[in-house]
Amino acid sequence: MLFEPYDLRGLPLKNRMVMAPMTRNRATAEHVPTPIMVTYYAERADLGLLITEGTSPAPDGLGYARIPGLYSDEQVAAWKPVTAAVHAKGSKIFAQLMHTGRASNALNLPAGARVVGPMAVALPDPVYTDAQGLQPATMPHALTEDEVRVVVAEYAHSATKAIEAGFDGIELHAANGYLIEQFLNANHNQRTDAYGGSADARNRFALEVATATAGAIGPERVGIRLSPYGTFNDMGAFVGIDEQFVALAKGLSDLRLVHLHLVDHASMGSPNAPASLRAQLRTTFNGTFIASGGFDCAKAEAILASHDADLVAFGRLALANPDLVTRLQHDAPLNAPDVATFYTPGEKGYTDYPALSA
Numbered sequence: 285m286l287f288e289p290y291d292l293r294g295l296p297l298k299n300r301m302v303m304a305p306m307t308r309n310r311a312t313a314e315h316v317p318t319p320i321m322v323t324y325y326a327e328r329a330d331l332g333l334l335i336t337e338g339t340s341p342a343p344d345g346l347g348y349a350r351i352p353g354l355y356s357d358e359q360v361a362a363w364k365p366v367t368a369a370v371h372a373k374g375s376k377i378f379a380q381l382m383h384t385g386r387a388s389n390a391l392n393l394p395a396g397a398r399v400v401g402p403m404a405v406a407l408p409d410p411v412y413t414d415a416q417g418l419q420p421a422t423m424p425h426a427l428t429e430d431e432v433r434v435v436v437a438e439y440a441h442s443a444t445k446a447i448e449a450g451f452d453g454i455e456l457h458a459a460n461g462y463l464i465e466q467f468l469n470a471n472h473n474q475r476t477d478a479y480g481g482s483a484d485a486r487n488r489f490a491l492e493v494a495t496a497t498a499g500a501i502g503p504e505r506v507g508i509r510l511s512p513y514g515t516f517n518d519m520g521a522f523v524g525i526d527e528q529f530v531a532l533a534k535g536l537s538d539l540r541l542v543h544l545h546l547v548d549h550a551s552m553g554s555p556n557a558p559a560s561l562r563a564q565l566r567t568t569f570n571g572t573f574i575a576s577g578g579f580d581c582a583k584a585e586a587i588l589a590s591h592d593a594d595l596v597a598f599g600r601l602a603l604a605n606p607d608l609v610t611r612l613q614h615d616a617p618l619n620a621p622d623v624a625t626f627y628t629p630g631e632k633g634y635t636d637y638p639a640l641s642a
Contacts, residue, residue, distance in 0.1 A: 285588040286581065287613060290332060290595060292572055293504045293542050295452055297332030297595075298374055300588060301609060304547075304576050304597035305335040305380040305455065305509070309627040310634060311352040313414065314394070315340065317362040321352075323635045325366050327606035329373035333595065335455050335545075336366075338382025338462070341442030342435065343397035345463065347388025349414045350629060354379055354442050360449045367450030378507065379446040380455040381439060381497075385463030386424040387517045391415045399424045400431070402467050402475055402489075408518055412627070429477055432489060435463075440496040443506070453505035456493060459547055461517020464490050465510075468532070470522040483528035491535045498539055507543035507574075508536060510565075513557040514547070526561045533568040544569040545597065548577030566592060581612045607639040616640055 290297040310324070311317050325334055340346045340353045353359050363379070370377045386401035389411040393399070401424035410418040427435065439456070446454050458464035466472050467489040473480045479488050490508075498506045512529045513521050533544060546565060548557055566573050575584075575593035584596040602608050604621040611618055625633020 299332040300595045301331040302595050302597040303331045303334040303602045304599040307337050309350040311350045315353040317352045322365045326369035329370045329375035330609040334377040336379050341381045342438040343394050345383030347384030363449035376452045378453045378455045379451045382457035383463035385466045389419050390422040402473050436492045436496050439493045440500040443497040443500045456508040459509045459511030461519045469519050487532045503540040504542050509545040511547045513555045530564050533565045537570045543572040545574040
């Protein structure tokens, strides 16, 4: 099944393999995509669907060095060669919209931008900056309700820019401890207004962003990524987490979002989301279900055969193997990922992984 075509609500995919979103930090210091990013994505366009690295919908969300944005005309122009190159190889591509929220240092932000979040509580982990190396995360400004509505509008604006840049759709990054999950997670969100204090209130921001982006470009072009039980960026489980995420999935399904991308970080050392929750999310969300987290070919085939997922996302295997589909089809040896170059600038560890033909 893994190599069979799939209909993503009218968007034809040539196989059921997805390139997972992975931060690579190869944009310019001004957060504009670069020519080597065209090569990187085009090389991996043997997968049916590519989901880009986290791409900020607004200046305030650019919390990491050299991550791309998608809100200005300059960024749109720089993304267009990427989408054209992927389409030329018969693949589809979604832009993942990632607002870093409090996972940020002000040294990485453009002039006039600020670190924001649901609470004025700093991320306990340091953040890398090109200017001064590892630095403590900047204390975020706690968004007011009026400011939250501005951020929602920024997501919708970025979604329209994604379509202008040639993307087939967007994925909302509501995982890994970034802004949307900062609102979702009761360990961090201690607000007592309309965006906190209950499961429904904590879900509100995610649902408002989903509503706004779906309204801007159509729900068939909007997916979302979730990571319940993930511990990255000081998140983790909390009382009532299963019920809250099932309610969120129901709300997203009612909006007719095209996919729910569930990432399981157990392969990276985080607790595994219970099988019961994964099953509930699968049955609650009436759309395409993407599984992600430590899959090889055999595990991918197994989860598709059991109908517990419709598509399977590959992260590090896709990073290190520009011809991953061919290698898996022929049971060929795989390149090993070079962890030391995951986030460094330049071509090394980015566009120099050899294909089988080389």
